[in-house]
Amino acid sequence: MSSTGAAAQHLPRTEARSLSGHEGAVLAVRFNRDGNYCLSCGKDRTLRLWNPHTGAHVKTYKSHAREVRDVHSSSDNAKLVSCGADRQIFYWDVGSGRVIRKFRGHNSEVNSVKFNEYNAVVVSGGYDRTVRAFDCRSQSSDPIQTIDTFQDSVMSVNLTKTEIIAGSVDGTVRTFDIRMGRETVDNLGHPVNCISLSNDGNCLLANCLDSTVRLVDKSSGELLQEYKGHACKSFKMDCCLTNDDAFVVGGSEDGYVFFWELVDAPVIARFRAHSSVVTSISYHPTKACMLTSSVDGSIRVWT
16 A cells, blocks of 8 residues: 555544534634644634533633634633624633623624734734734734735635735735735635645645635745545635645535545545535644534534
């Protein structure tokens, strides 16, 4: 058996447990930094904290007035940030469940939110075609920076130590070098609804609405590979790489999860994970373990 074939044997596709509690579609599920806990959010306007390894529901966070689209935990697990259809970004204390601050500035629904590495800045992207940055240490609720060069909705944001990277329905992935004040544009030619970074930081993965996941060289913008077979035409769905960067993982509107081999792009495995659209995928930072969520209201843990 080839090394790829051997590695594929260990891909997580056995359901270990289901995390139930959300009412209605679950729009995102995310491991925390060390992979011991996870966060979910959805149409029921709540965030939920879980131990996915035992199935325990730890806490529910309520304050959003409409559906919650995205959630991210700080690297020290002490804070959360969430965003959604109510146009606001909520900055939470994990332990008490208290909202520390509501960041404002977006004038339409907010799709994606992330902490920077030092948990000092929160970056968001939304339907108002902007990316906005907020200072967690300040008492101000207003953005410290707004990027408005997009021609359509911003669906996904990602951060490195020195860059903000965002994917948009206008077909571009834009990288903003914070120190240099420089913008780089990679035009993929199809609406982008999710971006993620490879673990080595050298490549960008973009899920596009022509049912294609694209791998792009982060420094040159060169298109390295395309991954196909799934259905992605109208829903925001995650894509990511396994923690060893050997395989690409993506959901499908028919409830399937796909694994592609990174270099040559064949479908290595596919399985039915949910009865409806797979909205979100989160891969454990060190183990062969994965979380998926769906419009069907379920969160599943795969090992």
